[in-house]
Amino acid sequence: MLGSLGAQDFRFHLPPLNETAFLLDFDGTLVDIAPTPESVVVPNGLLDSLRRLREACGDALAVVSGRPIDQIDHFLGDVPFAVAGEHGVAIRHRPGGPIERAALPTLPPEWLAQARDLLATLPGTRLEHKEGGFVLHYRAAPEAAETLRKAADEWVKQSKGTFLLLPAKMAWEIRPAGIDKGYAVSLLMESPPFTGRKPVFVGDDVTDEDAIAAVRRMGGVGLRIPSDFPTPSIFRAWLASLTGGSR
Numbered sequence: 310m311l312g313s314l315g316a317q318d319f320r321f322h323l324p325p326l327n328e329t330a331f332l333l334d335f336d337g338t339l340v341d342i343a344p345t346p347e348s349v350v351v352p353n354g355l356l357d358s359l360r361r362l363r364e365a366c367g368d369a370l371a372v373v374s375g376r377p378i379d380q381i382d383h384f385l386g387d388v389p390f391a392v393a394g395e396h397g398v399a400i401r402h403r404p405g406g407p408i409e410r411a412a413l414p415t416l417p418p419e420w421l422a423q424a425r426d427l428l429a430t431l432p433g434t435r436l437e438h439k440e441g442g443f444v445l446h447y448r449a450a451p452e453a454a455e456t457l458r459k460a461a462d463e464w465v466k467q468s469k470g471t472f473l474l475l476p477a478k479m480a481w482e483i484r485p486a487g488i489d490k491g492y493a494v495s496l497l498m499e500s501p502p503f504t505g506r507k508p509v510f511v512g513d514d515v516t517d518e519d520a521i522a523a524v525r526r527m528g529g530v531g532l533r534i535p536s537d538f539p540t541p542s543i544f545r546a547w548l549a550s551l552t553g554g555s556r
């Protein structure tokens with residue numbers, strides 16, 4: 310619920326919905342952060358409000374996530390028109406369409422082996438292997454953060470700029486350089502139904518800043534939780550209010 314805040318408090322000078330493209334982050338934005346990646350809950354009403362939004366904006370609704378596309382499909386089904394996964398490593402421009410994959414540098418297999426060995430000594434940490442890199446999660450073991458950061462920093466330094474280390478929420482992510490959410494948003498905006506519309510991106514994390522910068526360069530609106538919306542719940546209520554719905 311918006312609580313004491315009304316939808317009018319969050320107008321952000323958006324153009325009419327039929328001239329707007331919405332590009333939305335998933336974790337910490339559309340859904341609340343949860344203890345583990347698989348335990349996130351899609352709140353009641355979210356899918357309906359996204360469906361209404363997609364209809365109102367002529368299908369120009371994309372989810373741009375750090376997760377692989379199949380995970381977004383698992384949580385949101387066919388509700389978004391387009392999905393960018395792994396920060397743009399994989400992009401599906403339309404429902405049922407092919408997944409376009411960026412050319413990736415080879416992830417040194419010894420990094421993964423060393424990461425597995427290290428995490429085995431740090432109870433509560435976990436490894437998430439992605440197509441282009443991997444994530445070291447420490448939400449259940451915050452005391453391991455610095456040990457993991459140092460190890461990841463060493464691996465990334467060896468790659469001489471081919472891979473980057475990014476701080477995520479209670480996690481460190483190793484990703485190929487040059488592929489980020491800004492790249493994903495720019496590619497999505499090149500195809501119908503996104504082209505020619507004003508992009509609105511909303512995210513909550515350091516990795517969303519590339520997308521926020523990209524949409525602003527395109528004359529669009531980049532918004533962030535918590536500076537623009539205090540919580541994902543308030544963001545969802547605002548989203549629902551755009552099409553006159555309530556949660």
Ligand SMILES: O=P(O)(O)OC[C@H]1O[C@H](O[C@H]2O[C@H](CO)[C@@H](O)[C@H](O)[C@H]2O)[C@H](O)[C@@H](O)[C@@H]1O
Binds near residue numbers: 335
């Ligand atoms: O780009 P996003 O859609 O925001 O995805 C970012 C990362 O989200 C997931 O990890 C984060 O959310 C988990 C569930 O709330 C949480 O348990 C974890 O601590 C967070 O780091 C996902 O696992 C990553 O692959 C995404 O990159």
